[in-house]
Amino acid sequence: MRAIAYALAGLILASGTAGAADITVTMKGMQFQPGKIAAKRGDVLVLTNDDTVDHDALVTTFGYGVNPGNIKPGETKRIALMKRGKFEIQCVYHDTMTIAVSVK
Amino acid sequence: MRKRTIAAATGIAALTLTPAGMVRAGADRIAFPQGFEKSYTLYGVIDRPDRKQVRFFYVDRASLKAAKYGQPMPDGTTLVMAFKKATVDANGEPVLDKNGRMIPDGDFTGVAVQKKGKGWGADHTEKQQNGDWEYAEFKPDGSRNAEVKSFDACFGCHSARAKPAEDYTFLFAPYLRDHKKG
Numbered sequence: 001m002r003a004i005a006y007a008l009a010g011l012i013l014a015s016g017t018a019g020a021a022d023i024t025v026t027m028k029g030m031q032f033q034p035g036k037i038a039a040k041r042g043d044v045l046v047l048t049n050d051d052t053v054d055h056d057a058l059v060t061t062f063g064y065g066v067n068p069g070n071i072k073p074g075e076t077k078r079i080a081l082m083k084r085g086k087f088e089i090q091c092v093y094h095d096t097m098t099i100a101v102s103v104k
Numbered sequence: 105m106r107k108r109t110i111a112a113a114t115g116i117a118a119l120t121l122t123p124a125g126m127v128r129a130g131a132d133r134i135a136f137p138q139g140f141e142k143s144y145t146l147y148g149v150i151d152r153p154d155r156k157q158v159r160f161f162y163v164d165r166a167s168l169k170a171a172k173y174g175q176p177m178p179d180g181t182t183l184v185m186a187f188k189k190a191t192v193d194a195n196g197e198p199v200l201d202k203n204g205r206m207i208p209d210g211d212f213t214g215v216a217v218q219k220k221g222k223g224w225g226a227d228h229t230e231k232q233q234n235g236d237w238e239y240a241e242f243k244p245d246g247s248r249n250a251e252v253k254s255f256d257a258c259f260g261c262h263s264a265r266a267k268p269a270e271d272y273t274f275l276f277a278p279y280l281r282d283h284k285k286g
Contacts, residue, residue: 060278062148069154082204088278093264 022046025099027055027071032089032099039103045079047071054093061087129227131240131248131255134219137164138246140184147283148275151206153198156190158208161275173280177271179236183218214249215242218262218273232259234272 020042026033028050037045049055049071057079058067064087068077079089081103091097137144140162147168148161163171167181188208190198198206217240225236239258241249262272270277 058150058274060148060275062275062279062282065148065150065275067150067152069152080204090274092261092274095265095267095270 020044024048026050027091027097030094030097032091032097035099037099037101039081039101041082041084041103043081043103045081045101046076047079048076049073055097056092057089057099058092059087059089063087067092130238133221133224133238134182134217134240136215136242136246137162137182137184137217140164140186140215144182144184147279149205150275151190151198153190153206156192156196156198158188158190158206160184160186160188160212162186163276168284171276171280171284173277173284174269176235176268177220177273177276179220179222181220183273183276185216185218186212187214187216188212212244215244216240216258217242218258220271228259232256234259234262234266237262237272 019040021040022044023037023039023046025037025045025047027047030051032047039045045057047057047068050073052073054073055071056067056069057071057077059065059079064083064085066079068079071077081101084103086100086102089099089101144162144164145168146160147163148159150159150161152159162184164180164182167178170178171181189210191207191209193199201207218237219240220235220237222236224238225233227238239255239262241252241255243249262274265272265274265277
């Protein structure tokens, strides 16, 4: 069971998980797209802010908590999904922006 | 007569100078939550790799017991966000444990507190008022962090959670939703 998150772009620890994939998430029009993600352990969320305002990606679920910090327009940050289960990501600044993530 | 005058004068001085007799406002309303690590309930841990910091979130147990998801938090609710440095490697990057979590290094380096008190919001203008919440920041020894001159950032960030069910909290409302129904 792991939960790794890195705000430092490109910095992902090698987890040794075979077949891990990057999952692209856009932040545009005050929405995360997609809003629901089914992933497998070791996959990495690649969050890019395509909006004109700052966003954020706070994992609020107890036991999964991480916050890579502010994501400026045009910036990308990554969250590696190393712990199985379900959790929620919210934009700190815009509470209507959420992603439901399921990791198997 | 002279005795009475002196006594009266002393009494006035006491009323003016005794902190307990002063009207408190803002961050001064909040006292350091002594012993929170043991007497409060941990409801969140957030890794902040960008700041190389691990944040621990606690709530006082009476408020946790009284709080219900979907309703504003009870008056007196005290939420603590305590910081520890993250362990870093030779390159200054956070070291992770076998579960992929950042590893706290040493003792707390700071303690931020968010507390709700009946009527406290009246101290603020409508432009900067997060219900009846106030914010304060302390050093680990319980003294106030004098380096923090303004709590505008606290008010500004938490204002993004103004719905009644959120009540200006980022993690506590989701915690109630996920762990305490009704």
